[in-house]
Every structure is written in C-alpha cells, then in structure tokens.
Amino acid sequence: MTPSGSTHQRIYATVKKIPKGRVTTYGTVARLAGFAGQARLVGYALSALPAGTALPWHRVINAQGRLSLERSSSGAGITQRLRLEAEGVKVDASGRVSLVRYGWRLAETKTPRARTI
DNA sequence: CCACTGACGAGTG
C-alpha cells in the first residue's frame, strides 16, 4: 500500500479485511493499518464514516471486548449488536463479546493464545 | 493559530 494514502483510508482498508463472523479491537486495526498504539485514530476514522458507507465497522470493538456504542446514546449501539448477532457473534447482555472466540488476528498481534473457532 | 472534543488503550488505586 502506498503510505501516501490518507490515514482514514488505510484504516478503512484494514476494517474491510475483517472476515464475517469475527470481531477485532481498535488497537488491532490500528496495528494492522500501521498505526500501532493509535487506537483513537481508528475510533475517530469510524466516527467520521459517511452514512451508508459499506464498511463492517460493527466488527470493530474495544479491547475490553465491549461494543463502544453500546454505552453511547442513539440506536447505533443497537445496530452494531444486531449486525454482529446476525453474523453469528453472540453479544452478552452487557454488550460484551468473547474475543477469545471471535477475535480476529488477536493471536498474531496481541495474545499468544490461539483459539480454534 | 488555539482550545475542545472524541466509536481507545494501558496503567493505577
């Protein structure tokens, strides 16, 4: 990829790579996009997403395995939750997801523990 | 140009 691309574009490209039925964290996306440690950039980039953009942003959750929008107001959190469950990802009543089961590439970038889904 | 805000992460108490 050309490093000349916008930060947002690189983040979007990484988010698009997330397989269906899997989730990943902002930190992981930032890492894969080349912005290690800059999880905020990912969150900001997604917040700036134009409505109607075809991007699996709902597969991006925070490092705690929770849906960030779940806390926030608006029905965005509900949308994310429904989309994940529609893909087979179980979301806890507290808005939590098992990163051990659905985490994408976390073993390669974060935890040394791999899990066979 | 300056100040504030925000879909985060990790550390500390």
Next chain:
DNA sequence: GCACTCGCCAGTG
C-alpha cells in the same frame, strides 16, 4: 469491576 489520568491524532468552531 469501576473511576481517573496520560498519551496519541484529526476534525471543528
């Protein structure tokens, strides 16, 4: 498990 602080960067007024 929860609350607070610091670091990092981009967008907005």
